[in-house]
Amino acid sequence: MKVIVELFCIAIAICTVCSGCAKYSQKTEENLRGSSAILTIDPKVKTGQLPNGFRYVIRPNKKPENRSELRLVVDVGSVQEEDNQQGLAHFVEHMAFNGTENFEKQELVDYLELVGMRFGPDLNAYTSFDETVYMLQIPMDSTHVVETAMQILFDWAQGIKFESEEIDKERGVVVEEWRLGQGASRRIFDQQLPIILRGSRYADRLPIGQKVVLDTFSHGTLKDFYRTWYRPELMSFIAVGDFEISYMESLAIKYFSHIPVSDNGAERVYFPVPNHDETLFAIATDIEATSNVINIYTKKEVDEQSSVLAYRKSIVERLYHHMLNERLEELTKRSNPPFLGAGSSKGRLLRTKEFISLGAVVSNNGFERGVEALSTESERIRQHGFTTSELSRAKKLLLRGVERAYRERDKLPSSTLASEYVRHVLIDEPIPGIEQEYLMYNQLLPGISLHEVNELASEWNTQENRVVTISAPFRKDVLVPSKEDLKAIFNRTFGEPLKPYTDNFSNAPLVENLRSPGRVVKNDSIPEIGVRIWTLSNGVRVQLKKTDFKNDEILFTAFSPGGHSLVEDEHYISAATATSIIREGGVGGFDNVQLQKKLSGKVVSVSPILGTHQEGFVGSASPEDLETMFELIYAYSTVPRIDTTAFLAFKDRMVGSIQNRDMRPETSFSDTIQITMASGHFRARPWSLEILNEMDLNEAFTIYRERFEDMGDFVFSFVGNLDFVEMEEMVSTYLANLPVTGREETWRDIGVSVPNNVVEKYVYAGIEPKSSNQIIFTGDFDYGWENNFFVEALSACFEIKLRELLREDLGGTYNVSVRSSVEQFPKGQYRISISFSCDPARESELTEIVFHQIELLRQNGIEQVYIEKVKEIRRRSHELALRENGFWLNILQDMQQSSISPNQILNYNYLISRLNSEEVLKAANQYFNRDQYARFVLFPIDYYHELEE
Numbered sequence: 001m002k003v004i005v006e007l008f009c010i011a012i013a014i015c016t017v018c019s020g021c022a023k024y025s026q027k028t029e030e031n032l033r034g035s036s037a038i039l040t041i042d043p044k045v046k047t048g049q050l051p052n053g054f055r056y057v058i059r060p061n062k063k064p065e066n067r068s069e070l071r072l073v074v075d076v077g078s079v080q081e082e083d084n085q086q087g088l089a090h091f092v093e094h095m096a097f098n099g100t101e102n103f104e105k106q107e108l109v110d111y112l113e114l115v116g117m118r119f120g121p122d123l124n125a126y127t128s129f130d131e132t133v134y135m136l137q138i139p140m141d142s143t144h145v146v147e148t149a150m151q152i153l154f155d156w157a158q159g160i161k162f163e164s165e166e167i168d169k170e171r172g173v174v175v176e177e178w179r180l181g182q183g184a185s186r187r188i189f190d191q192q193l194p195i196i197l198r199g200s201r202y203a204d205r206l207p208i209g210q211k212v213v214l215d216t217f218s219h220g221t222l223k224d225f226y227r228t229w230y231r232p233e234l235m236s237f238i239a240v241g242d243f244e245i246s247y248m249e250s251l252a253i254k255y256f257s258h259i260p261v262s263d264n265g266a267e268r269v270y271f272p273v274p275n276h277d278e279t280l281f282a283i284a285t286d287i288e289a290t291s292n293v294i295n296i297y298t299k300k301e302v303d304e305q306s307s308v309l310a311y312r313k314s315i316v317e318r319l320y321h322h323m324l325n326e327r328l329e330e331l332t333k334r335s336n337p338p339f340l341g342a343g344s345s346k347g348r349l350l351r352t353k354e355f356i357s358l359g360a361v362v363s364n365n366g367f368e369r370g371v372e373a374l375s376t377e378s379e380r381i382r383q384h385g386f387t388t389s390e391l392s393r394a395k396k397l398l399l400r401g402v403e404r405a406y407r408e409r410d411k412l413p414s415s416t417l418a419s420e421y422v423r424h425v426l427i428d429e430p431i432p433g434i435e436q437e438y439l440m441y442n443q444l445l446p447g448i449s450l451h452e453v454n455e456l457a458s459e460w461n462t463q464e465n466r467v468v469t470i471s472a473p474f475r476k477d478v479l480v481p482s483k484e485d486l487k488a489i490f491n492r493t494f495g496e497p498l499k500p501y502t503d504n505f506s507n508a509p510l511v512e513n514l515r516s517p518g519r520v521v522k523n524d525s526i527p528e529i530g531v532r533i534w535t536l537s538n539g540v541r542v543q544l545k546k547t548d549f550k551n552d553e554i555l556f557t558a559f560s561p562g563g564h565s566l567v568e569d570e571h572y573i574s575a576a577t578a579t580s581i582i583r584e585g586g587v588g589g590f591d592n593v594q595l596q597k598k599l600s601g602k603v604v605s606v607s608p609i610l611g612t613h614q615e616g617f618v619g620s621a622s623p624e625d626l627e628t629m630f631e632l633i634y635a636y637s638t639v640p641r642i643d644t645t646a647f648l649a650f651k652d653r654m655v656g657s658i659q660n661r662d663m664r665p666e667t668s669f670s671d672t673i674q675i676t677m678a679s680g681h682f683r684a685r686p687w688s689l690e691i692l693n694e695m696d697l698n699e700a701f702t703i704y705r706e707r708f709e710d711m712g713d714f715v716f717s718f719v720g721n722l723d724f725v726e727m728e729e730m731v732s733t734y735l736a737n738l739p740v741t742g743r744e745e746t747w748r749d750i751g752v753s754v755p756n757n758v759v760e761k762y763v764y765a766g767i768e769p770k771s772s773n774q775i776i777f778t779g780d781f782d783y784g785w786e787n788n789f790f791v792e793a794l795s796a797c798f799e800i801k802l803r804e805l806l807r808e809d810l811g812g813t814y815n816v817s818v819r820s821s822v823e824q825f826p827k828g829q830y831r832i833s834i835s836f837s838c839d840p841a842r843e844s845e846l847t848e849i850v851f852h853q854i855e856l857l858r859q860n861g862i863e864q865v866y867i868e869k870v871k872e873i874r875r876r877s878h879e880l881a882l883r884e885n886g887f888w889l890n891i892l893q894d895m896q897q898s899s900i901s902p903n904q905i906l907n908y909n910y911l912i913s914r915l916n917s918e919e920v921l922k923a924a925n926q927y928f929n930r931d932q933y934a935r936f937v938l939f940p941i942d943y944y945h946e947l948e949e
Helices: 026-033 088-095 107-114 143-158 164-180 184-196 211-216 219-229 245-256 308-331 367-384 388-407 414-427 434-447 450-460 483-493 569-576 578-585 592-599 623-638 644-658 665-677 697-707 724-733 785-809 840-860 864-881 885-897 902-906 908-913 917-927 941-948
Strands: 046-049 055-060 067-074 123-127 132-139 235-241 280-286 292-300 341-350 353-362 466-473 520-526 531-536 541-546 554-561 604-610 614-621 715-720 758-764 771-780 816-823 829-838 933-939
Touching (some): 055 245, 055 414, 088 123, 088 132, 088 164, 088 219, 107 123, 107 143, 107 864, 132 143, 132 414, 143 245, 164 785, 164 829, 184 280, 184 466, 235 245, 235 414, 292 367, 308 341, 308 367, 308 388, 308 434, 308 450, 308 592, 341 367, 367 450, 367 483, 388 434, 388 450, 520 724, 531 724, 541 885, 554 623, 554 885, 569 578, 578 644, 578 697, 604 623, 604 697, 614 623, 623 724, 665 758, 715 885, 771 840, 785 816, 785 829, 785 864, 829 840, 840 917, 840 933, 864 908, 864 917, 902 908
Parallel strands (some): 055 235, 280 466, 758 933
Antiparallel strands (some): 067 235, 123 132, 292 466, 520 531, 531 541, 554 614, 554 715, 604 614, 771 829, 771 933, 816 829
């Protein structure tokens, strides 16, 4: 149920709560507080168990329309592996896509891509410590597709083939996945996990496994793991989507009833994590680490989730974490903050233990201040608790969250519900449905007292089952605390008398002294796509599209030509950071902290943006908070706030994020690409402490005011659940009152250019035996709806081709991507980037194959099967996009900035139908220009030393 309101929400039947209303009464709350009633399942959900032990959870849901989410859940993960099987639970998952009883080798992926499903987003799987889950999204307009999908799930459950040739091919893919994960974070994690999970089998059962096992396991060992653990009593089927329950249930019975019960299956053991009385410490450094991280974990036994009491307890805990996180966030806004960021949470990282986490990221040599600040704030709450005003805001925010979920109850994505039901079958998370959750929230939240929230500070701040981890860069000038140092900080802060927290907030209005409203002076429309266009009395233009895609969502953007292209290079850094500085400062009489308190409980977001060629806004709101959104637009436009303290805090946090960035090998690689692809332009310099010093508060504020002092050429676009009468009132009151000076301007070309020849750059950095590769083709481009589509389709076809070749056939990489992007300003330009990671020893081989395939593509085009896949994937994706507010918001902006017409949008399927071998061949010769590309390779530092020798 985490997916509904990000809570461990639990509820009971409506009749237990009230009769027809959610009005709070003290007597009802007292009865519910101590209730141990077992919670009922959402009446929309059908659950069952077949005679062989196989379980199913089925629910109809129409978001998105004509789609269903299917899951095969296996209650087995890496913790079940023996020493000689480490990594094989995950390997079995990979083999599910490499041949089953009814699908030879790549037939399974081929079939699903040909019906429009994408490998990755719609067709995927994952393996964790405790489970393996297979995921499909399928269209529901073909009985054959649905039946085939069920056959696939059945095959995964009992019919994976494990052909020897395919195992050995996939061995390379899994090893490359292992290789991709290597680096500073993994090395630190390997040191700390055995301490965090001391004495537990989990400590040495990471799902990716051990490379020595992956390299050497016998085929029989892999098959034995599958036969041992893939049993019907350990499996479940989840289906959520646009179907009738009876139909999907009949399919579940038809396909899964015949999986035989195993007579010799091993016991499914749930391995414990032993308790300990003392605090454990795990301190690790690494020469490639870029962050200084503190985490304080407190391990707790897993709470039961099935009663009203548990539901109420989860709300109390949520309130605690929210209020503590607000205080920690407030500390980051001070000059010379004790940490760059901090947070508190509770989660179930594995099946048999829950973790309460309090953590922070600090600057170099900031561990003592950071740990002391975390410990002090926890102690402050233990001594004085939270304030009444803090609790009131937190309750308002949590209630608003569940209210919003309730309003969207008929628009909740099927994938969200499917994830919830996966947790239900694995950890018995209750699934009462949002209707019951909403009623329970209204009953329980008002009666939660400040005292019971405050009690958690003493319950959770204990030495028992506590683990403190420290991660840091290995640098001579970075001091890392010892175990004794950390103990001393905890001892010093515990019991030290502290002053209570003072909750400073303002009830003043966001906007004062508004002038008389302007008005709409012109009405236009684009009837083909249901868009209204208003011109306001100050020249501002407004585009509006009313939709029913979401009940509680309005999205908007605004833009004006110009951006920081109009700023000279010496002021660029101040311009590039101006909107961040303004957001940190707040608006009007509200600093950032007070502004966030003012907005607590409101569903609204407004952010000013200042890009290269335009300035503007982006944001969203619930219809209920529409006026607050307009107030923020007006305030950021007319009364931005200059705040020296906020600026210094922001700069300190920037220093902390920059000071170690060069220690990461991938940074050297990405910086090389950035500089090269901009031909060394001044504005393409990578971040450094020296460049950060170019950031100036007064300069940034002046640039911001200049860019937003004339709003007369702004175009605002709103999409969502709009009320046109209310919208006219809001735009007349706020947007028509925005300042106008009558200036005429547009962006300018700042002279950034890509290399116009062949460039090859080799970067030698890092100690892990892995290589990253990127090949970038660029050139002039005739920006337009059709050309945009064909360059993207070319990239999509080629990506599938390379994935099958480099990954599936050769086992040379875990992932290969081919991504295209196009720009209209300052001039039309395209970019196609081919990237993959691999063993450095195979880099030359794989790169040669990529270029060979490019030549074949330029000479012969591409096989029809890839074209058919891309056509159907695009058709299916467009089918869903048409029902998304974000899609239409982008369309409205594109229509203002380019020549895209409504007919082109509506006739997109016709454009898809035009995709053929001739168009791909033409695009390949136009965009894969062998005379203009850049190739970048990252090798380990050892390779450079070998070259020197």
